Amino acid sequence: MDGEDYSDYMDDGDDDEPSDYIDEDDDEQSDYIEEDDDDRNTKAAAAAAFSTLSKVDIERRQEALIADVSTLLSVPRAVAIALLVKFKWDSDTAQENWFSDEEKMRRSYGLTAEADGGGGGVESRDECQICFERFEIEERASLSCGHSFCRICCSTYIELSIDDGGAGCLTLRCPEPNCPALVCQSAVGTLVSDGRYVEKYARVLRRSYIEGKKGHKWCPAPDCETAVEFQIGEKSNYDVVCDCSHEFCWNCAEDAHRPLNCATVEKWIRKNRSDSENVNWVLANTKPCPKCRQPIEKNQGCNHMSCKCRFEFCWMCLADWYNHGGGGGGGYYACNSFAVQQKAGGKLGEEETRREFAKRLVDRYAHYFERWGANRKARKRAAEDLEKLRREHFAQLVSDYGLADSELNCVGRAWMQIRECRRVLEWTYVYGYYLAEEVEEEEGGGGGGRKKVKKDLFEFLQGEAEVSLERLHKCAEKDISPFIKAAAAGGGERVVEEAEKQEFFEYRLKLQELTSTTGNFFERLVSGLENGLDVGGCKAVN
Structure with missing residues (x-):
């Protein structure tokens, strides 16, 4: 190794003795000691161009997009959500497709005039069209299209859709055959009494945003609900530090592994x-x-x-x-x-x-x-x-x-x-x-x-x-x-x-x-x- 120059890797100072780290005359050092303790994540985020998104951050972004689409297209919230889910939360793409053929969009995705206007024309009944049992007026559950069902059946219908775990509950239609009207988020909150289903619906809504948006992923740590937004540069560092302290590679989701590549x-x-190569015994x-x-x-x-x-x-x-x-x-x-x-020794046999x-x-x-x-x-x-x-x-x-x-x-x-x-x-x-x-x-x-x-x-x-x-x-x-x-x-x-x-x-x-x-x-x-x-x-x- 003689003749090699390793100075680029070495520190300029001599750090062999503890005294080299102490300067009693430098009062500015004490200010350095009192720095905030969150600079590690800040430096990592600056190097890798990532930011973490809490549950509140995600919901705030979703609400802004939903309000934007709802206002520009003059449609109810349920329609705006259905469009954004369909087009992976890309507001521009959703609007372009809507305006390219509005009537076709309404027919294709069940965005009927009734769903938009919440009007009705459907006569109120006291017999549920799901269980065919009669119900009292206070037990009625009415949707935006005007169709009414007993509260128990309507609630169960929504809960079963949420239980499926997929994004289908976000575009759930009225249970009346051939009715394309959407079951809106407010109806979920009103008709479903079990708060666990309401939270699960909100979780599915957040998940559709993160899993649909390019450059967004969930932290892979167990039970962590923080997401990460990542901007890949020319020479990106893929290591990410979540707010839960889990460090992982954005590219492969394994533990952070600089300086190695994912392959x-x-x-x-x-x-x-x-x-055949299990040597865990080494780690006794x-x-x-x-x-x-x-x-x-x-x-x-x-x-x-x-x-x-x-x-x-x-x-x-x-x-x-x-x-x-x-x-x-x-x-x-x-x-x-x-x-x-x-x-050492002579020639070895083949075996x-x-x-x-x-x-x-x-x-x-x-x-x-x-x-x-x-x-x-x-x-x-x-x-x-x-x-x-x-x-x-x-x-x-x-x-x-x-x-x-x-x-x-x-x-x-x-x-x-x-x-x-x-x-x-x-x-x-x-x-x-x-x-x-x-x-x-x-x-x-x-x-x-x-x-x-x-x-x-x-x-x-x-x-x-x-x-x-x-x-x-x-x-x-x-x-x-x-x-x-x-x-x-x-x-x-x-x-x-x-x-x-x-x-x-x-x-x-x-x-x-x-x-x-x-x-x-x-x-x-x-x-x-x-x-x-x-x-x-x-x-x-x-």
Whole structure:
């Protein structure tokens, strides 16, 4: 790797020592700490050109379109809804089709003069034409066309249509045979007494808007009713962050997966589902301590493990924590590189050669799969840790140290950055898996080794990313512990000395700087991978 320039990926400052993150003389830093905690979604939305739509947002847009069409065409609300549903909520297209042949539109979609005018001419009856039972006048349910039925039958008719779950309830016709009049939304609210059906009707109406409009999708998270509006640019970032915090790819609806493309992610998911390559055992909950062999459970997010025997090691490679990074690319995280071990000795038999080849494939897959899964679990754990901090400790810290609530936003931002970085690392191991596959193909075909150079560069940058993230993760997870313990021990009644307040301020400043430094490094890493890590004309794996 001598002679390569990685300065584009590195931070300008020296961030090896904690003191590098503290500037006690810079009063402007404290203002930075007090920023609002919603800038992450704002930055993501700006980069990807997306916006989230709540239930209220959707209904507001629908009402504007319905009112517009109803006014311009001089038709009732039910007719406007039917037209917009038919033409996928495109007001211009609906109006063009209406004016091109108004009479044909009325006949084709049941938009008769009776439906428009709500007039009647139909004589009131006291016998329901659905159940043929007589009913009292107060039990009558009349529609806009003038046809009347008993309230129970009319309500059941509407409820069954809503229960079907499709958009048919939005263009439901009068139950009288051959009557094209529409059952309007107001009739649903008046005739259906069960509020669940009224809400379900409104939900179907909202769904027709999102699923009909181009550039709109629902968030795929379970039970989330937020939609996303997306504008695809020339070089769009497809990652979307919903208001519910679920991150997904707009293009394929899988979890957000920058820097990989959707085809590579789909290929990886198919591979993981294959029974023949099921290595979930790699992600066992415990690993033996390399020194005393006692099982160790990883119950925190970072990879620095401490056994009861006082041996400290790396969770990933089980090497001595203080010695396992010497000399190799990636500093302490040389264990991110998968080195293919060649069997020493003479010529192998054909059967043994096949076994060695198969074992090498499984070992390589297990290596990347474990690290992909470990970062995936750590990402989810980070969200849980942040929620626990907010729920159990933020109020006490604010009270003890005399802070405004916003002054702890830097802690929330740090954990959100950890989540994002874990997600990026998660997918870099998939990137590395397929890159390693290409390197083996190149070596087997007698290639010039350009992909090997790119693999070395990639693993160096990936290792540096791991170092940067572990530093931030340690600061957010462990360095805050003394302050939390002190606040908990005081029970809200202790008097905090100015020196301790200053110490907590410096901690927050350090955390803020680490968050910024780590975020910038990862953004450059993602950009580099997306642009191919071009090394001597060798393009990216995706």
